[in-house]
Amino acid sequence: MTSPRQPFSSPQDLPVELVKDSDNKWENFRNAAEQAGVHLPADPVFVSTLRTVFSFSDFIARSLTRRPELLPDLVESGDLERTYEKNEMAARVRNVFSGPSAPDSEAALCRTLRRLRIREMLRIAWRDLTFRAALQETMADLSNLAEACIDQALSFLYERQCLASGIPLGSDGSRQHLVVIGMGKLGGKELNFSSDVDLVFAYPYPGETDCADRPVSNDVFFSILCRQLIRAIGATTPDGFVFRVDMRLRPYGENGPIVTHFDAMEEYYQNQGREWERYAWIKARIVAGDKKSGESLLSRLRPFVYRKYLDYGAFESLRDMKQKISSEVARKGIRKNIKLGPGGIREIEFFGQMFQLIRGGVVSVLQEPSIQKVLSILSRENYIPAETCHELLEAYVFLRNTEHRLQEFSDQQTHTLPEDRVGKIRLAVSMGFADWASFETSLLRHMKNVHTHFEKLLGPEASEEAENPEQSLLNDLKKIWNVPDKYDKGPDVLSSAGFDDPEKAIIILNDLSHDPATRSLSAGGRTRLDKLVPLILNEAGRTEHPERVLNRIMDLVRTIEKRTNYLALLLENPDALVHLVRLAEASPWIVSFLARHPVMLDELLDPRTLYAPPRRPELEAEIRKRLGRIPPDDLESQMVELAIFRQAATLRVAAADVTGALPLMKVSDALSEIAETVLDNVLELSWNHLVRRHGSPTCIPKGEPCDRGFLIVAYGKLGGLELGYGSDLDLVFLHAGTEGQTEGSENPVDNPYFFSRVGQRIIHMLTTPSPAGILYETDMRLRPDGSSGILVVHIDAFSGYQEEKAWTWEHQALIKARPVCGDASLRNCFEDVRRRILARPRNKESLKEEVRRMRERMRKELLKPEPDVFDIKQDIGGLVDIEFLVQYLVLLNAHRHSGLTRWTDTVRLLQTLTQTGIMDSRTGTFLKEAYLAYRAAVHRLNLQEKPAKESERRFRSFRKEVLKIWENYMGSNR
Numbered sequence: 001m002t003s004p005r006q007p008f009s010s011p012q013d014l015p016v017e018l019v020k021d022s023d024n025k026w027e028n029f030r031n032a033a034e035q036a037g038v039h040l041p042a043d044p045v046f047v048s049t050l051r052t053v054f055s056f057s058d059f060i061a062r063s064l065t066r067r068p069e070l071l072p073d074l075v076e077s078g079d080l081e082r083t084y085e086k087n088e089m090a091a092r093v094r095n096v097f098s099g100p101s102a103p104d105s106e107a108a109l110c111r112t113l114r115r116l117r118i119r120e121m122l123r124i125a126w127r128d129l130t131f132r133a134a135l136q137e138t139m140a141d142l143s144n145l146a147e148a149c150i151d152q153a154l155s156f157l158y159e160r161q162c163l164a165s166g167i168p169l170g171s172d173g174s175r176q177h178l179v180v181i182g183m184g185k186l187g188g189k190e191l192n193f194s195s196d197v198d199l200v201f202a203y204p205y206p207g208e209t210d211c212a213d214r215p216v217s218n219d220v221f222f223s224i225l226c227r228q229l230i231r232a233i234g235a236t237t238p239d240g241f242v243f244r245v246d247m248r249l250r251p252y253g254e255n256g257p258i259v260t261h262f263d264a265m266e267e268y269y270q271n272q273g274r275e276w277e278r279y280a281w282i283k284a285r286i287v288a289g290d291k292k293s294g295e296s297l298l299s300r301l302r303p304f305v306y307r308k309y310l311d312y313g314a315f316e317s318l319r320d321m322k323q324k325i326s327s328e329v330a331r332k333g334i335r336k337n338i339k340l341g342p343g344g345i346r347e348i349e350f351f352g353q354m355f356q357l358i359r360g361g362v363v364s365v366l367q368e369p370s371i372q373k374v375l376s377i378l379s380r381e382n383y384i385p386a387e388t389c390h391e392l393l394e395a396y397v398f399l400r401n402t403e404h405r406l407q408e409f410s411d412q413q414t415h416t417l418p419e420d421r422v423g424k425i426r427l428a429v430s431m432g433f434a435d436w437a438s439f440e441t442s443l444l445r446h447m448k449n450v451h452t453h454f455e456k457l458l459g460p461e462a463s464e465e466a467e468n469p470e471q472s473l474l475n476d477l478k479k480i481w482n483v484p485d486k487y488d489k490g491p492d493v494l495s496s497a498g499f500d501d502p503e504k505a506i507i508i509l510n511d512l513s514h515d516p517a518t519r520s521l522s523a524g525g526r527t528r529l530d531k532l533v534p535l536i537l538n539e540a541g542r543t544e545h546p547e548r549v550l551n552r553i554m555d556l557v558r559t560i561e562k563r564t565n566y567l568a569l570l571l572e573n574p575d576a577l578v579h580l581v582r583l584a585e586a587s588p589w590i591v592s593f594l595a596r597h598p599v600m601l602d603e604l605l606d607p608r609t610l611y612a613p614p615r616r617p618e619l620e621a622e623i624r625k626r627l628g629r630i631p632p633d634d635l636e637s638q639m640v641e642l643a644i645f646r647q648a649a650t651l652r653v654a655a656a657d658v659t660g661a662l663p664l665m666k667v668s669d670a671l672s673e674i675a676e677t678v679l680d681n682v683l684e685l686s687w688n689h690l691v692r693r694h695g696s697p698t699c700i701p702k703g704e705p706c707d708r709g710f711l712i713v714a715y716g717k718l719g720g721l722e723l724g725y726g727s728d729l730d731l732v733f734l735h736a737g738t739e740g741q742t743e744g745s746e747n748p749v750d751n752p753y754f755f756s757r758v759g760q761r762i763i764h765m766l767t768t769p770s771p772a773g774i775l776y777e778t779d780m781r782l783r784p785d786g787s788s789g790i791l792v793v794h795i796d797a798f799s800g801y802q803e804e805k806a807w808t809w810e811h812q813a814l815i816k817a818r819p820v821c822g823d824a825s826l827r828n829c830f831e832d833v834r835r836r837i838l839a840r841p842r843n844k845e846s847l848k849e850e851v852r853r854m855r856e857r858m859r860k861e862l863l864k865p866e867p868d869v870f871d872i873k874q875d876i877g878g879l880v881d882i883e884f885l886v887q888y889l890v891l892l893n894a895h896r897h898s899g900l901t902r903w904t905d906t907v908r909l910l911q912t913l914t915q916t917g918i919m920d921s922r923t924g925t926f927l928k929e930a931y932l933a934y935r936a937a938v939h940r941l942n943l944q945e946k947p948a949k950e951s952e953r954r955f956r957s958f959r960k961e962v963l964k965i966w967e968n969y970m971g972s973n974r
Contacts, residue, residue, distance in 0.1 A: 014055055015429060017422045022055035029054070029061060033068040041075055049130060056129050056430040059411040063118055070119055079123050083137055084144075089120070093148035097156065109156055109232055113149050114239035120145050125193065125408045128401075129430060135397050136372075138404060142191040146243050150180055150197070151288035153232045154225075161225050166211030168203070168218045176203050177290035178222055178259070179297060180229075183249045187283035188369040192400065193407040194414075196246040197233070200284075201226045201259040204293050222259045244413070249280050262297050269304040275357075276321060281305045282356050283369040306361035307565070321350070338399050338406075339415035343447025345403065347454040348396050351375075354457060355383055362599070362644075364629050372396060388453055395446035402443065405430045470538070473497060477534035484509035498541030505547055509533070512554050517561060525564035529557070532567050535574070539581040552584045552591045559595040566598050569605075576604035579655075586658035587943040589725065593654065597647045597773060611661050613653040613670045619677040622649075627681060632692070638685055639765055642678055643772035649674045654725065658943060664936050665907070671723040678775055679712055679729075679762075680821040686761040690754060695745030697754045699736040699823075709736035710758060710792075711822035711830060715782045720816040721905045722935070724942060728777045729766070732817070733759045733792040736826050752794075759792040782813055795826060799833045808850040811837060812887040818904045835901045838894045851888045852970055855881070870955055872934050872941075872948045877959030879934040881966055882927055886910060888970065893918050906931055923965055930958045 014022065033040055041047060054061040064071055074080050096102070096116055103109040124141050127133035133141070158178065162168075168176040183198035185191045203222045208215045234245035250256050251268040260268070269277065282305060286294030339345045352374040360366040363381060368374050372393060379389035405427055406414050418424050428439035476493040484490070484506050494502035512518055512533075521529060536557075540550040560566040570577045580601070583590045594600055603610055614622065626641040653670045656662040662670065687708060699709025716730035717723045737751035749757075766775045783789050784801035793801075802814070814834055819827040863874040873879045886909050894900040897916045903909050907928055914924030933955070938948040 014052065015425050015435075017425050018055040018429065021422075022051050025054040025058075025061040025065075026051050029065045029068065032065045033071075036068045038068040038072060041071070046075070053126060053129050056405070056426060057125055057408050057410075059408060060122055060125055060129075063122055067118070070122060073119070074123055074126075080126050081132065083133070084141060089141060089144035090148040090151070092116075092120075093145075093152050097152045103156065106157070106160075106228065106232065109153060110235070110237055111239055113153060113232065113242045114237065117145070117149065117242045118240065121193075121411070128193075128404055129408060131432070135400050135404075139185075139190045139192070139400070142193065142195070143186055143189040146186055146191055146197050147182070147287045149242050150199075150229070150233060154178060154180065154229055154288050157225055157228045157232065161221065161228070162209075165214075165216050165221055165224070166209030168207060168209050168221045170205035170207045170218075172205075174205075176205060176207065176218055176222075177293070178203055178225060178229075178288075179286060179290050179294040180288035181294065181297075182283075182285050182287035183280055184246075184283055186287060187285040188371060189285075190370065190400075193404045194411055196244040196413070198246045198249050199287075200247070200250045202262060202265055202294075202297060203259060204262050204290070204297075206261050206263075218261070219257075219259070223257070226258045249277075262293075262300065265297070266300050269301055273304050278305050278357060279321065279353055282353050282360070282367075285369055302367070303361075306356075306367055336417040337415050338402055338417065338443075338447075341447070343395075343449070343451035343454070344415075345396065345399050347450050348375075348392050348399075351392060351450075351454055351457060352378065359383070391446075391449040392453060395450045398442065398446045399450075402427070402431060474534045474538060477537045478530070480506070481509060481513070481530065481533040481537070484513055494537070494541070497537060497546075498543075499546045499550075501547050505537075505550055508547070508551050508554055509537075512557065515558060517558060521561060522564070525561065525567065528564050528567040528571060529561055532557075532571050532577075535571070535577055536581070539577055543581060543585045545585065549581060549585045552588050553581065556580075556584075556591050556595050560598045560601075563598065566601055569601055573605050575607070576601065579604045579607060579610060583655055583658060587654065588945045589943045590651070590654050590658065592945060593647075593651065593725075599644060599772065600647050600651050603648050603651050610652060611656045611659060613656050613662060614649055615670075616673045616677065619649060619673060620680075623677055623681050627685070632688065635689075635765070636770060639768065639770040639775070640772045642681065642765070643770055643775055646674060646678055646775055647773070650725065654943070664932065664939055667939070668722050668724070671725065671727075672718055672721050675718055675723060675729060675776065676714075676820045678766075679714075682762050682765045682775070683710065683712060683758075683821055686758050686765065689761060690758050691742075691744075693745065694747055694749045694754055694757075695742035697742050697751040698738045698740060699751075699826075700738055706736060706823050706825035708823045709826055710755060711735070711795075711826040712762075712820055713817050713830060714820045715813055715817050716779075718820065719818040719904050721818075724939065726942065728779045730779045730782055732780070732783045732798075733762070734795050734798055734822075734826060734830060735792050736795050736823070736829065752792075755792045756790070763791075782810070795829050795833070798830075802833060802837045806837075808847065808891070809854045811891060812851070812854075812884070814838060815887050815890055815909075816904045835898070838891065838901045839898065841895045842891055844892060847888065847892055848970055851884055851891075855884045866949070868952045870950050870952045870959065872938050872950060872955070875959070877955075877962040877966070879931065879938070881962055882906065882931045882934070885927075885966055885969060886913070889913055889918055926961060927965065930955075930962055933958065 030040070041050075093116065096112060101112070103112045120141070124133070124138060124145075128138045170176055179202045181187070181200040181202065183200060185195055186197045186199075191197070201222065203218060205218070207218045209218070209221055230245045230247070233242045235241065247258065248254055250258070251260055251265060251272075269281075281301065284298060284301075284305075286298065335341045337344060349371050352371045355378055356366045356368075356374060363377075365377050365381070366374060368377065375384075375389050375392050375396075378384045379386050403415060406416075406418075409426070418427055424436040428434075428436045431439055433439040433442070473493070473496070476489070477497065480487050480490045480493060487493075490506055491502035494505050499505045518526075518529070536553050537550065540546045540553060543549045557567075570580065580594075623642070623645050626645055627638060630637045630641060650671065653662065653667060653674070657667050687710065697709065699706050711734040713719070713732040713734060714729065715732060717727040718729050733755075735752075735755040737755050739751070741748040741750055742754050763778060763780070766778050768774065780791065781787050783791070784793050784798060784805070802810070806814075814837060817830075817834060819830055858880065859874055859876075863871055865871075865875075871878060883906055886906055890900045890909060890913075893913075893916070897912070897918070899912050899916065900909065903912060910919070910924050910928045910931070913919040914921055919927075937950060937955075941948055941950075
């Protein structure tokens with residue numbers, strides 16, 4: 001990379017071609033200053049810099065020569081040497097309109113704005129050309145100047161129009177104000193030196209003015225006002241112009257009304273809005289007028305701009321837009337245009353905005369007008385490589401700086417590189433390079449990088465006429481899909497594609513083709529489906545069981561075909577289809593999962609993460625990032641993000657599971673970590689919500705202050721680290737609140753009520769359907785007194801219940817109880833209670849009888865015997881028998897062996913029973929082997945969406961031995 005030099009400090013250092021130009025401009029300025037009685041600064045360094053700047057900018061030289069008095073003002077104020085504060089530009093413009101020289105007529109308004117504009121543009125150009133301001137400052141100053149001028153001009157004209165026509169009112173009598181929406185570079189706060197301002201005007205409600213004699217409609221009132229504002233800002237007068245105004249982005253373009261009320265604007269974009277208009281509205285920002293109402297309008301239009309899903313349906317229109325950009329470059333021969341040429345500014349903006357259109361509805365941080373921020377977000381969220389982001393940002397800064405140097409020369413809206421030798425030297429030197437060759441080398445490098453990344457976007461669609469065997473096969477498969485039951489060559493083509501039973505495949509295709517949902521697809525949706533089905537057939541034919549895989553995929557297609565953006569996702573990402581077919585072959589459960597949560601199809605795009613389940617630190621970082629984008633009180637969005645998070649993480653576990661990358665025990669661990677991460681964040685959100693409303697409760701478990709005094713205890717599958725894909729969460733909520741009320745709020749409540757509300761909100765967040773589904777089904781019946789008990793139990797009440805009232809089966813359940821999130825002090829209290837209860841001495845015969853009785857009761861309620869079928873869970877000698885046997889031995893022996901109270905999972909409890917000598921090594925090893933074999937079989941059947949049943953012969957030897965061990969320890973009453 002060629003590093004640019006610093007700007008020249010002396011005109012004598014300039015190339016000779018620029019020295020003469022600088023001398024002429026300096027002489028003209030000195031004469032004008034002398035005639036106006038303006039004294040020039042005595043500082044030789046400043047004078048030398050000024051003469052250098054004159055060589056770079058006719059605009060600065062010409063403006064100061066016309067109005068020499070501006071120079072002392074800029075110098076003495078110190079404004080040339082410093083950055084404006086955040087709201088300083090607006091304050092300066094406002095002061096001009098409120099001071100003694102405030103305008104009193106439309107002509108005076110125009111004069112005031114233009115003179116103010118010249119002063120500020122001189123400052124901005126000076127700071128840019130002398131390298132005192134970075135690009136971000138220059139763009140912000142230009143944007144802030146435009147906003148302030150528009151806003152003050154609007155206020156001035158609005159008051160005058162109200163005096164002439166009355167105050168515009170809505171149907172409810174509310175006063176109406178204009179909303180000015182900045183589009184394009186103004187909307188992104190990226191205005192360039194000689195830029196137009198793209199504006200759209202709107203007002204809230206129809207109505208009329210309150211003029212008693214001759215009221216006018218709000219439409220007429222605001223139309224007059226808008227024309228006055230455009231004239232005040234954009235018309236060229238003897239004093240110049242403020243900013244050229246472009247209104248072509250309004251509804252219906254140049255043929256549309258100049259201003260529209262909110263309802264009409266929303267209706268237009270809902271019914272007639274086109275893809276390029278979505279693209280344009282990405283940068284929309286309220287820049288003047290009624291900003292509060294304007295923000296509500298943007299909220300109403302946001303669903304038009306950003307779809308509430310990954311909008312792969314936008315690919316076709318984006319590809320068309322990209323093609324138009326490329327065609328324009330070729331047609332107009334604008335290779336030397338740094339904005340529109342190949343590798344120019346427009347291609348960088350298109351790159352970022354493409355991701356915004358596709359992902360902005362789901363990844364809300366992408367709803368950002370600034371292209372620099374968008375590129376940084378894309379890198380941070382891992383949608384583009386860090387190197388790509390760096391190259392595009394570096395090019396953007398270079399090209400925008402070049403753009404400013406070109407425009408600062410004569411305040412002309414140009415993006416074309418100079419052809420003449422002097423112009424080239426001037427541009428290169430103003431950019432800090434020694435000569436044109438070194439500048440051009442850097443310029444071409446940046447533009448090449450940009451164009452390379454641009455060309456990779458939206459890869460070219462496959463040509464149906466391509467001369468290769470696979471494309472020929474795809475063309476034949478397309479013919480089959482067009483008429484599944486009428487194409488004579490269909491069976492032969494399907495057979496050559498890998499199908500063992502072509503007739504069955506044809507029936508599957510025929511069923512989809514005649515499905516009412518398929519028949520009612522839009523033309524665009526049908527086109528996508530027609531392109532996708534041959535690709536599915538081709539991939540399915542490569543699998544071991546093609547008809548089975550095809551049937552599963554087509555079930556998914558039936559579910560998603562109405563939301564054709566998902567069809568587009570699979571079309572635009574062939575690798576995603578490959579992974580989908582692979583997973584469908586391994587597990588129908590995954591296909592059903594994707595049908596329930598089609599947004600998860602996006603996870604198929606990145607195999608690096610698809611088959612790599614996230615561990616706890618990754619899960620916590622991901623959920624923090626997702627929730628960090630959402631306002632604290634936006635409950636629905638929080639629930640949606642949590643659901644999507646859980647679904648994405650679960651899919652990654654399942655993908656690793658069915659492809660053999662994750663053993664069974666690790667699958668349960670991974671699913672448990674996902675659930676615990678969700679619970680931890682649901683508790684956090686629920687707690688913070690209640691604290692904001694009611695203040696904080698006080699809690700003192702065992703006399704020691706604690707953090708929050710709330711604990712979530714997991715029982716059952718989650719407590720025992722045996723969670724499956726569809727498992728409920730068995731939960732118990734505990735608290736350690738004291739008597740009294742919450743503190744730190746004007747709306748305090750009793751502490752027990754506070755904890756109860758936290759529990760209710762947790763259940764609500766876990767179980768209430770959101771647009772992304774529910775988080776988890778929950779079962780709270782294991783709390784003291786079951787369904788009739790209070791939702792959140794005090795730790796002392798829990799301890800008393802376990803000591804005095806709990807049944808033996810509840811103590812069995814306590815073996816699998818495990819604190820998963822909440823207060824550390826309360827966690828310790830619960831563990832003390834659990835150890836104490838489990839370690840109570842028990843009468844062997846009484847315990848045995850109660851455990852056997854509960855097991856038989858469960859079997860009668862849950863087992864439905866079938867001939868020659870083994871219910872892996874509930875049948876004699878099955879999985880639950882092993883669990884009950886282990887629980888019996890733990891309760892019987894924990895008072896002698898404290899290690900039995902340490903674990904909650906059956907496998908490690910079996911190991912501990914063996915280590916303590918309670919169970920001989922052979923028996924312990926066999927039961928562990930049988931237990932894991934049973935669990936693996938249940939797990940495999942779940943993934944195949946089958947009940948947990950096998951042929952009676954499948955586990956006959958295991959059953960026989962488990963029954964023998966059961967009778968040895970428990971006796972027989974069967």
